[in-house]
Amino acid sequence: MLRVEHIGIAVKSLDISIPLFEKLLNAPCYKQEVIGSEQVQTAFFQQGETKIELLESMLPGSIIERFINKRGEGIHHIAFEVADIKAEMKRLSEEGFTLLQQEPTLGADNKLVCFLHPKTTNGVLIELCQEIK
Numbered sequence: 865m866l867r868v869e870h871i872g873i874a875v876k877s878l879d880i881s882i883p884l885f886e887k888l889l890n891a892p893c894y895k896q897e898v899i900g901s902e903q904v905q906t907a908f909f910q911q912g913e914t915k916i917e918l919l920e921s922m923l924p925g926s927i928i929e930r931f932i933n934k935r936g937e938g939i940h941h942i943a944f945e946v947a948d949i950k951a952e953m954k955r956l957s958e959e960g961f962t963l964l965q966q967e968p969t970l971g972a973d974n975k976l977v978c979f980l981h982p983k984t985t986n987g988v989l990i991e992l993c994q995e996i997k
């Protein structure tokens with residue numbers, strides 16, 4: 865893994881959480897993006913070489929809504945940047961981790977992404993991401 869690319873935080877309302885994080889980090893939200901396949905709206909903040917990704921559910925029953933209903937707002941996943949996502953998926957699968965998808969999909973901020981099941985990673989949802997060049 866190259867670095868922590870972002871930390872995903874599930875929030876109920878971007879309208880409330882964007883100004884809150886702008887105050888907290890003393891940095892502007894530099895990008896908002898809708899990811900229809902994940903039924904989320906995102907908002908990004910740069911912090912050194914990593915980012916904070918706020919996630920608000922767009923639809924009832926979405927992954928983010930289910931998470932908030934069960935656990936409340938808070939840290940949802942940690943994303944690691946990798947150089948070659950397919951090679952890393954193969955390595956992690958061979959090491960016994962459960963991949964939540966067999967092929968990378970298009971994520972936010974120009975990335976290919978893949979998730980690992982939190983049951984196989986000490987209860988932490990892990991995202992792998994590779995920049996699309």
Ligand SMILES: CC[C@@H](C(=O)O)C(=O)SCCNC(=O)CCNC(=O)[C@H](O)C(C)(C)COP(=O)(O)OP(=O)(O)OC[C@H]1O[C@@H](n2cnc3c(N)ncnc32)[C@H](O)[C@@H]1OP(=O)(O)O
Pocket residue numbers: 872899902904906917919927928930931934940941943964970971972973975977979981982987988989991
């Ligand atoms: C914006 C795009 C992208 C990016 O580019 O950055 C994103 O970050 S999208 C983020 C949202 N998308 C995802 O999270 C995709 C991967 N996640 C999943 O496929 C599912 O959330 C899941 C992890 C498979 C869980 O789904 P499901 O089994 O349907 O949910 P349950 O509510 O039944 O939970 C089962 C079990 O897992 C625990 N859980 C759920 N989410 C998390 C989590 N984020 N971290 C840790 N544990 C999690 C949940 O509490 C349940 O546990 P038990 O109650 O003990 O059974």
Ligand SMILES: [Co+2]
Pocket residue numbers: 870872917941943991
């Ligand atoms: Co993410």
